[in-house]
Amino acid sequence: MSNYQARLGLYIAGEWLGPEGRATQDVLDPATGQVNAALPLATAADLDTALDAADRGFKAWRVTAPEARAALLMKAAVLLRERAGDLGRIATLEQGKPFDEAKGEALYAAALLDFHAAEGLRVYGRVLQRPSGTRSLVLHQPIGPVAAFCAWNFPIMNVVRKIAPALAAGCSIIIKPSEETAGSACEVMRCFQDAGIPGDVAQCVFGVPDQVSRHLLASPVTRKLSFTGSVPVGKHLAKLAAETLMATTMELGGHGPVMVFDDCDLDRTLDTLVATKFRNAGQVCIAPTRFHVQRGVYDAFAAGFAERTRALKVGSGLEKGVQMGPMANARRPDAIAAMVEDARSIGARVLAGGGERASGGGFFYEPTVLADVPLTARAMNDEPFGPLALLNPFDTVDEAIAEANRLPYGLAAYCFTENGRRQNRLGDEIEAGMVAINNVRLSWVDSPFGGVKDSGYGSEDGPEGVKAHLVTKTVHMT
Numbered sequence: 001m002s003n004y005q006a007r008l009g010l011y012i013a014g015e016w017l018g019p020e021g022r023a024t025q026d027v028l029d030p031a032t033g034q035v036n037a038a039l040p041l042a043t044a045a046d047l048d049t050a051l052d053a054a055d056r057g058f059k060a061w062r063v064t065a066p067e068a069r070a071a072l073l074m075k076a077a078v079l080l081r082e083r084a085g086d087l088g089r090i091a092t093l094e095q096g097k098p099f100d101e102a103k104g105e106a107l108y109a110a111a112l113l114d115f116h117a118a119e120g121l122r123v124y125g126r127v128l129q130r131p132s133g134t135r136s137l138v139l140h141q142p143i144g145p146v147a148a149f150c151a152w153n154f155p156i157m158n159v160v161r162k163i164a165p166a167l168a169a170g171c172s173i174i175i176k177p178s179e180e181t182a183g184s185a186c187e188v189m190r191c192f193q194d195a196g197i198p199g200d201v202a203q204c205v206f207g208v209p210d211q212v213s214r215h216l217l218a219s220p221v222t223r224k225l226s227f228t229g230s231v232p233v234g235k236h237l238a239k240l241a242a243e244t245l246m247a248t249t250m251e252l253g254g255h256g257p258v259m260v261f262d263d264c265d266l267d268r269t270l271d272t273l274v275a276t277k278f279r280n281a282g283q284v285c286i287a288p289t290r291f292h293v294q295r296g297v298y299d300a301f302a303a304g305f306a307e308r309t310r311a312l313k314v315g316s317g318l319e320k321g322v323q324m325g326p327m328a329n330a331r332r333p334d335a336i337a338a339m340v341e342d343a344r345s346i347g348a349r350v351l352a353g354g355g356e357r358a359s360g361g362g363f364f365y366e367p368t369v370l371a372d373v374p375l376t377a378r379a380m381n382d383e384p385f386g387p388l389a390l391l392n393p394f395d396t397v398d399e400a401i402a403e404a405n406r407l408p409y410g411l412a413a414y415c416f417t418e419n420g421r422r423q424n425r426l427g428d429e430i431e432a433g434m435v436a437i438n439n440v441r442l443s444w445v446d447s448p449f450g451g452v453k454d455s456g457y458g459s460e461d462g463p464e465g466v467k468a469h470l471v472t473k474t475v476h477m478t
């Protein structure tokens with residue numbers, strides 16, 4: 001992108017602010033490790049300007065007709081679709097995922113906008129009839145300015161998933177996306193700007209994450225925190241938010257258990273699971289991670305999984321036919337290498353990958369499959385967030401459920417069995433916000449997305465996503 005550098009900036013009160021007088025941070029290409037551009041970081045004064053604007057923007061936007069708000073969101077969706085190719089190229093350049101995945105992410109983000117635009121029209125109240133003939137009214141009103149922080153793994157979609165429900169509900173928002181994928185976020189903001197959404201309603205800043213979050217969360221202007229990222233950062237931010245008792249939505253990490261039973265359709269199960277495991281180089285909060293396979297099909301499953309994994313084409317996401325790109329930053333391959341070494345040292349068998357950096361330069365790590373991984377291995381307890389599949393056998397459904405529920409995470413779980421009674425039991429007893437049975441699709445614009453336990457609380461998407469940006473008021477009329 002020839003003008004990539006020029007298009008990076010802070011979007012505050014409708015103005016694009018560049019590096020003049022501000023510290024900067026390099027944005028890298030993970031396929032090469034080279035610098036793409038320098039990103040300006042917000043000063044404390046910039047954040048105060050953004051807070052003042054968010055306060056102003058909220059006062060006007062909350063009384064804007066829902067139909068007018070919906071029309072602007074749908075216009076932004078049209079622009080996202082028109083620009084999906086450019087957005088996809090930028091996302092690949094700074095995050096590494098294959099171009100088709102990145103373009104698909106932009107199209108999904110457009111669908112999210114359309115859904116939320118319509119959902120914003122369906123905020124209904126309630127009338128309570130009283131014996132005397134008087135009434136009480138139950139009203140749902142926008143909660144106020146939102147501070148949102150999101151991670152680099154879906155650099156387009158994560159940003160839209162925060163902004164769409166806030167704006168549909170009538171809130172203003174200041175978002176701090178990941179500095180590492182700033183170009184994608186800036187292009188998303190241009191879609192909102194070009195659609196005519198007021199510049200004090202949707203704003204975007206970058207900075208030193210801890211400084212930005214402390215500043216925005218300490219302000220009385222901010223009434224809601226929405227965060228997508230790791231469990232430790234989520235817990236830290238929830239404590240900051242507790243100081244002002246603001247509402248919070250926490251979309252945190254996971255450690256997706258997959259339960260594969262003897263009666264599944266093995267080839268179909270393997271095809272979908274291998275593709276899903278290594279999508280976005282495994283850097284997905286709902287990624288399938290721990291594969292618990294019933295003993296009767298364990299060996300066949302392990303052999304089929306390893307064979308399919310070895311056949312994956314790894315390389316730059318801009319190269320045609322590449323199925324897995326580099327990891328998003330230099331921290332991730334090191335983290336995965338340490339987990340693999342730890343598991344191997346206590347007896348795990350390496351069936352595929354396991355150490356060689358798959359390509360010259362950049363932040364690559366081979367797609368890796370480990371079998372017979374002791375439960376004490378770090379990878380069996382901490383979220384790998386990378387191209388690492390962990391395989392272990394089980395015998396009974398009780399054992400599978402106990403293992404699925406063993407960890408404090410509770411985001412996504414997957415089950416493969418043709419037995420209807422067992423499907424119901426798994427759906428009921430697995431401690432997760434989302435369970436997929438005989439499929440791997442957990443994200444739909446109209447269904448709530450979120451976790452339980454350490455994976456967070458509150459839902460995004462579906463009607464629940466808009467509700468999370470509303471407060472309830474009761475008006476008693478005599």
Ligand code: NAD
Nearest residue numbers: 149150151152153178209210213229230233252253285385
């Ligand atoms: P990290 O926890 O350092 O950062 C995750 C994100 O949170 C980044 O975008 C970062 O800018 C932001 N962040 C960090 N500290 C913050 C603060 N004090 N205030 C506001 N924002 C802050 O982790 P990482 O090394 O970038 O990524 C690895 C871990 O992140 C993984 O283990 C995974 O659990 C988690 N992660 C989860 C998701 C998800 O969708 N749930 C997405 C990306 C990363």
